[in-house]
Amino acid sequence: MENYVEMLFEPINNFWKNFFSFLPNLLVMLFVFFIGFLFAWIVRAVVLRVFKVINFDSWCDRVGLTAIIRKGDVWSKPSEVFGLVIFWFLVILFLMIGLSALQLKTIDNLIAQFFLYIPRAFSAILIIIAGYIFTGFLSRAVLIAAVNSGYHYARILAEAVRLLLLVLILSMAFEQLQIAPGIVIAAFSIIFGGIVLSMAIAFGVGGIDAAKRIIEGGGEEKKEGKNEKDKDIEHL
Amino acid sequence: MADFHQTDPIITLHRLGIPRLERIESELVEFSRQRPIALVLPALYTEFQGEAIKGIIEELKKVKYIREIVLTLGRAREDEFKKVREFMSQIPYEVKIIHNEGKRVKEIYATLERNGLHAGEDGKGRSAWIAYGYILANGVSEVIALHDCDIVTYNREMLARLCYPVANPNIDVVFCKGFYARITDKMHGRVTRLLMTPLLRAIQKLVGSNPFIHFLDSFRYPLAGEFSMITDMARINRIPWDWGLEVGVLAEVFRNYSPRRVCQVDIADNYEHKHQLLSAENAQKGLMRMCVDICKSIFRILAAEGVVFSEGFFKSLQVAYLRLAEDTMLKFEADAAINGLVFDRHEEAKAVEAFTNAIKKASEIFLENPMGTPLIPNWNRVISGIPGILDMLKKAVDEDNR
Numbered sequence: 350m351e352n353y354v355e356m357l358f359e360p361i362n363n364f365w366k367n368f369f370s371f372l373p374n375l376l377v378m379l380f381v382f383f384i385g386f387l388f389a390w391i392v393r394a395v396v397l398r399v400f401k402v403i404n405f406d407s408w409c410d411r412v413g414l415t416a417i418i419r420k421g422d423v424w425s426k427p428s429e430v431f432g433l434v435i436f437w438f439l440v441i442l443f444l445m446i447g448l449s450a451l452q453l454k455t456i457d458n459l460i461a462q463f464f465l466y467i468p469r470a471f472s473a474i475l476i477i478i479a480g481y482i483f484t485g486f487l488s489r490a491v492l493i494a495a496v497n498s499g500y501h502y503a504r505i506l507a508e509a510v511r512l513l514l515l516v517l518i519l520s521m522a523f524e525q526l527q528i529a530p531g532i533v534i535a536a537f538s539i540i541f542g543g544i545v546l547s548m549a550i551a552f553g554v555g556g557i558d559a560a561k562r563i564i565e566g567g568g569e570e571k572k573e574g575k576n577e578k579d580k581d582i583e584h585l
Numbered sequence: 586m587a588d589f590h591q592t593d594p595i596i597t598l599h600r601l602g603i604p605r606l607e608r609i610e611s612e613l614v615e616f617s618r619q620r621p622i623a624l625v626l627p628a629l630y631t632e633f634q635g636e637a638i639k640g641i642i643e644e645l646k647k648v649k650y651i652r653e654i655v656l657t658l659g660r661a662r663e664d665e666f667k668k669v670r671e672f673m674s675q676i677p678y679e680v681k682i683i684h685n686e687g688k689r690v691k692e693i694y695a696t697l698e699r700n701g702l703h704a705g706e707d708g709k710g711r712s713a714w715i716a717y718g719y720i721l722a723n724g725v726s727e728v729i730a731l732h733d734c735d736i737v738t739y740n741r742e743m744l745a746r747l748c749y750p751v752a753n754p755n756i757d758v759v760f761c762k763g764f765y766a767r768i769t770d771k772m773h774g775r776v777t778r779l780l781m782t783p784l785l786r787a788i789q790k791l792v793g794s795n796p797f798i799h800f801l802d803s804f805r806y807p808l809a810g811e812f813s814m815i816t817d818m819a820r821i822n823r824i825p826w827d828w829g830l831e832v833g834v835l836a837e838v839f840r841n842y843s844p845r846r847v848c849q850v851d852i853a854d855n856y857e858h859k860h861q862l863l864s865a866e867n868a869q870k871g872l873m874r875m876c877v878d879i880c881k882s883i884f885r886i887l888a889a890e891g892v893v894f895s896e897g898f899f900k901s902l903q904v905a906y907l908r909l910a911e912d913t914m915l916k917f918e919a920d921a922a923i924n925g926l927v928f929d930r931h932e933e934a935k936a937v938e939a940f941t942n943a944i945k946k947a948s949e950i951f952l953e954n955p956m957g958t959p960l961i962p963n964w965n966r967v968i969s970g971i972p973g974i975l976d977m978l979k980k981a982v983d984e985d986n987r
């Protein structure tokens with residue numbers, strides 16, 4: 350009878366034993382969560398204050414970052430959006446640190462992958478931001494140059510340049526994030542290569558006559574030049 | 586208005602013979618292929634509770650030459666905006682509603698504000714300005730026509746006549762203002778009749794010949810809210826956001842274009858819309874506020890043209906105005922008598938008295954701060970400050986209308 354009772358209570362005892370050995374880890378995790386949340390909140394408040402002092406919103410408006418945010422139908426101030434991104438990044442970071450306190454093997458692997466991924470995410474964000482600014486600058490420069498040169502399709506040309514560069518930047522960002530890198534590179538190569546090839550064909554086909562004229566003209570000029578030289582009177 | 590007198594320096598287009606709406610409309614359909622036309626309708630939600638807007642929509646449903654309507658809606662909650670959207674869906678062509686109280690458009694105003702570009706307070710000026718921005722962002726229309734939404738006597742001939750001079754590529758006109766008589770059993774339009782015209786002529790008496798005063802005085806109804814213009818004008822014109830809107834718009838037209846490319850057109854035999862109370866005792870509301878704003882606007886524009894104002898000038902101006910306004914009153918009394926209209930001379934005299942006070946108040950404000958109300962910056966200026974603003978505005982309006 351005693352054995353039966355022991356058998357009955359053994360799992361419960363084991364559970365309690367495991368639970369009490371696990372409890373400190375759980376408490377540490379909850380504490381880290383709490384501290385992380387508090388820290389993220391403070392950092393967000395500080396960042397917002399700093400952004401306000403340095404007129405971050407106006408800067409975003411002028412360089413076009415606000416326009417990118419609005420394209421995603423986000424209508425908060427850029428400083429609030431960035432503040433929120435930083436806040437959630439820190440919350441997730443502390444969540445990972447907290448989870449590592451549980452000392453579970455599977456979670457530890459996940460956390461290691463997460464921390465390895467952070468630099469990639471950062472560089473992808475930087476590529477997108479810097480690329481977008483550069484794209485805007487270059488497409489505007491093309492627009493101004495084309496308008497000043499009297500091209501009828503100046504706007505289309507500028508938009509084409511912007512589109513091409515955006516494709517390039519997005520490909521670079523995706524490649525950095527390791528999101529289907531093979532497909533991204535293949536797709537980019539096909540699109541970019543296709544465009545360059547079609548432009549080369551178009552230029553080649555369109556320029557046949559011009560090239561012919563140049564070549565023939567060059568030949569004739571050479572001949573004429575020779576004849577002219579022959580006619581020249583040379584002193585003995 | 587059966588005469589054909591031309592008031593120098595602008596062009597006056599009269600309403601002669603029997604109007605043929607079908608002919609004008611069919612020509613406009615042709616013109617609109619070359620020069621697409623946008624119609625801007627500044628409106629408050631309260632106007633959608635009235636009868637006038639129903640008549641306007643019924644008429645607009647039949648119009649075939651308008652490419653897009655941009656209704657710029659003020660003082661409307663989210664649910665009211667949805668009701669207006671539903672109401673406007675009767676129109677069979679593209680209608681976009683700018684919800685000025687919506688979170689997206691509010692954020693556009695906040696973006697302007699934090700970059701030092703003040704779009705002014707809520708009102709017709711700001712509403713019209715944001716609508717021009719949307720039209721520029723859309724990049725489709727080359728002509729913009731604008732009229733109010735409280736016109737009780739609206740018919741589509743008004744719109745056709747308003748659009749025609751600017752839409753017609755053979756008439757080299759960049760700006761066209763409507764004119765009309767405002768009569769029921771009596772004459773309305775007190776501010777134009779008894780303030781604007783005598784004031785302009787009184788100023789002219791004191792400062793001598795001035796091209797801007799001459800330009801303003803050549804308009805038969807300078808305070809009419811109906812006009813059409815080329816879209817490029819929306820890029821370069823700055824407008825006031827207060828009641829000085831109409832005068833301010835004319836001042837910018839005068840500054841940027843030759844008066845030979847400006848016209849006024851007779852758009853209706855009669856025109857009726859809501860009437861403002863005089864509120865002679867309070868310069869902060871009603872017709873009095875409107876008068877003070879208009880006077881301030883005229884003084885500021887003239888100062889910018891080089892006219893020197895002093896305390897003594899304003900004292901003389903009040904006396905000169907009063908005299909001219911009293912003379913004008915007599916003219917209108919005779920005009921009313923021959924047309925069998927009621928003419929309450931006492932009420933008209935009270936209005937003149939109130940307008941004299943408005944001039945006094947405006948001159949005090951002007952002497953205190955000659956810069957006065959700043960104008961809303963033009964769209965070229967805004968785009969140079971915030972390059973992506975038109976994209977943002979387009980996104981905001983399109984999302985609101987989705």
